[in-house]
Amino acid sequence: MSALLKVAGLDAHYGDFQALFSVDFQVETGQVVALVGANGAGKTTFLRTICGLVPSVGQNIEFDGKNIAGQPAYQISRDGIAMSPEGRRLFPSLSVQENLMLGANVRRQGAWNMAAVYELFPVLEEKRDIPATLLSGGQQQMVAIGRALMANPKLLMLDEVSLGLAPVIVRDIYSALPRIMAGGASVILVEQDIGLAMDVSDQLYCLQEGRVSLQGRSNTLTRSDVSEAYFGKKQEAS
Amino acid sequence: MDWINAIIQGVLLGGLYALFAAGLSLMFGIMRFVNLAHGDFIVAGAFGAMVLVEMTGLNPLWMLCVVVPVMALAGYTGQRLVLNRVVGQDLLPSILVTFGFSVILQNLMQEAFSADSRRLSAGALDTASLSLGSGLSIGAVPLLMFVVAIVVLGGLNWFFAHTNMGRLLRATSDDPEMIGLMGADRRHIFGVAMLLASAVVGIAAVLLAVKTNFDPTAGPIRLLFAFEAVIIGGLGSLWGTLIGGVILGVSQGIGAQIDPGFQILAGHVVFLIILILRPQGLFPR
Numbered sequence: 289m290s291a292l293l294k295v296a297g298l299d300a301h302y303g304d305f306q307a308l309f310s311v312d313f314q315v316e317t318g319q320v321v322a323l324v325g326a327n328g329a330g331k332t333t334f335l336r337t338i339c340g341l342v343p344s345v346g347q348n349i350e351f352d353g354k355n356i357a358g359q360p361a362y363q364i365s366r367d368g369i370a371m372s373p374e375g376r377r378l379f380p381s382l383s384v385q386e387n388l389m390l391g392a393n394v395r396r397q398g399a400w401n402m403a404a405v406y407e408l409f410p411v412l413e414e415k416r417d418i419p420a421t422l423l424s425g426g427q428q429q430m431v432a433i434g435r436a437l438m439a440n441p442k443l444l445m446l447d448e449v450s451l452g453l454a455p456v457i458v459r460d461i462y463s464a465l466p467r468i469m470a471g472g473a474s475v476i477l478v479e480q481d482i483g484l485a486m487d488v489s490d491q492l493y494c495l496q497e498g499r500v501s502l503q504g505r506s507n508t509l510t511r512s513d514v515s516e517a518y519f520g521k522k523q524e525a526s
Numbered sequence: 527m528d529w530i531n532a533i534i535q536g537v538l539l540g541g542l543y544a545l546f547a548a549g550l551s552l553m554f555g556i557m558r559f560v561n562l563a564h565g566d567f568i569v570a571g572a573f574g575a576m577v578l579v580e581m582t583g584l585n586p587l588w589m590l591c592v593v594v595p596v597m598a599l600a601g602y603t604g605q606r607l608v609l610n611r612v613v614g615q616d617l618l619p620s621i622l623v624t625f626g627f628s629v630i631l632q633n634l635m636q637e638a639f640s641a642d643s644r645r646l647s648a649g650a651l652d653t654a655s656l657s658l659g660s661g662l663s664i665g666a667v668p669l670l671m672f673v674v675a676i677v678v679l680g681g682l683n684w685f686f687a688h689t690n691m692g693r694l695l696r697a698t699s700d701d702p703e704m705i706g707l708m709g710a711d712r713r714h715i716f717g718v719a720m721l722l723a724s725a726v727v728g729i730a731a732v733l734l735a736v737k738t739n740f741d742p743t744a745g746p747i748r749l750l751f752a753f754e755a756v757i758i759g760g761l762g763s764l765w766g767t768l769i770g771g772v773i774l775g776v777s778q779g780i781g782a783q784i785d786p787g788f789q790i791l792a793g794h795v796v797f798l799i800i801l802i803l804r805p806q807g808l809f810p811r
Contacts, residue, residue, distance in 0.1 A: 339707060340706065341703060341706065341707075360706065360711070361706030361707055362705075362706045362708075362709050362710055362711045365707050365708065365709045366709045370707065371707055373704070373707070377704050379696065379697040379701060379704070380700055381696045381697075381700050381811070382693060382696060382697060382700070389690070389693060390693055390694065390697055390705075390708045391708065393694065393708045393709050393710055394708065439708075439709070
């Protein structure tokens with residue numbers, strides 16, 4: 289296995305506020321990597337920095353053998369990183385189908401196209417002509433994931449896909465993960481439900497106040513390791 | 527009969543106002559960008575057409591073939607080189623820059639063309655008219671303006687609904703940050719928005735030059751009409767803009783029928799009434 293994404297010593301700032309402190313992070317090809325942490329720990333900032341929405345000029349973000357730090361978001365998305373962002377951020381004036389079509393605007397070839405996304409989430413085909421933001425929360429999340437898949441990414445980043453959704457819907461969405469992996473994407477997922485995150489991932493990172501407080505193989509970590517790293521009881525694991 | 531005539535002329539004039547307004551509406555709708563030089567761009571286009579007519583001696587309507595692409599190209603280039611630096615969360619920088627453009631353009635035009643009022647002749651079309659019977663007739667030029675307005679607005683609507691760039695422009699209007707994740711360079715998308723708006727400005731400019739008198743300081747009043755049409759119609763709706771233009775045109779027509787001095791005032795009064803009763807416009811998106 290080779291490293292698809294290799295981040296070394298990443299800092300991120302919003303104006304004078306520093307949100308990330310020297311974060312080391314790695315995703316191997318074919319892996320699911322979970323990123324957990326309390327609200328405000330820097331998870332979303334981390335994803336936004338990787339995809340170019342938070343500036344990272346002069347830093348070290350190696351993706352697919354090339355340093356993408358400081359590149360504009362449109363270039364990074366064309367290189368093969370797609371994100372289903374926090375809050376979904378669908379385009380309200382576009383229909384479901386049009387939202388999905390825009391995902392394909394990066395013009396990358398691969399397993400995913402409109403038919404494949406509709407096969408993954410059949411309910412979206414029924415609602416294809418409806419404005420995307422009129423769908424239920426779970427369906428909107430499916431559109432956001434589908435839109436990211438339409439880019440045929442090598443790395444798919446899922447930010448809080450279960451936020452505000454009923455458990456049964458969350459299970460539906462997560463049941464799509466194996467087929468997403470089969471389509472050739474490696475995945476970073478940010479998840480509040482630690483148990484779920486540990487179940488579906490190969491590697492797990494925990495962020496606390498902008499620093500990595502825990503990192504390891506998901507099947508070797510225990511719930512209490514993660515809880516401690518999460519809530520910041522004095523514990524330094526590696 | 528005079529009243530019906532005033533209303534019909536007002537409706538047709540509304541087409542021209544809708545063309546003034548469409549460019550403004552596109553810029554604000556997609557980029558949240560207020561262009562105070564919009565009227566001066568229109569007048570500059572009209573002077574451009576005048577120079578070309580003096581050089582070639584052709585009918586001014588032929589100048590659409592030159593003025594529209596030149597304006598469109600200048601719009602794209604200007605957006606990339608200058609205006610992209612001032613668009614963003616804050617409206618004030620774009621207002622200041624375009625206010626500066628407005629002052630500069632007006633003075634340059636006065637320097638180059640003097641303050642004289644001009645008009646271009648479209649030849650036989652100027653006086654041609656279509657008789658509707660019982661003393662009513664429609665001038666060919668106003669009718670042409672109205673038809674052009676419908677074709678332009680319909681064309682833009684089709685473009686937004688059915689092309690990939692159209693979808694990108696709508697998405698940019700919704701959430702400009704997210705379109706980066708769609709592999710689209712916002713600076714280019716903004717350039718295309720300005721290109722479209724400027725092409726419409728070019729069309730409006732040539733029609734203005736044929737329809738009515740213009741002089742180097744005629745821009746701000748066109749800007750005002752454009753703003754009023756956009757606000758009456760509701761921001762973000764192109765057909766609403768046409769309705770807004772028509773309401774403005776009809777109000778002015780009826781005002782002029784009461785007393786020629788009321789023409790412009792009547793438009794402003796109706797605009798204010800609509801602004802008070804329905805501040806979001808008649809067809810908000």
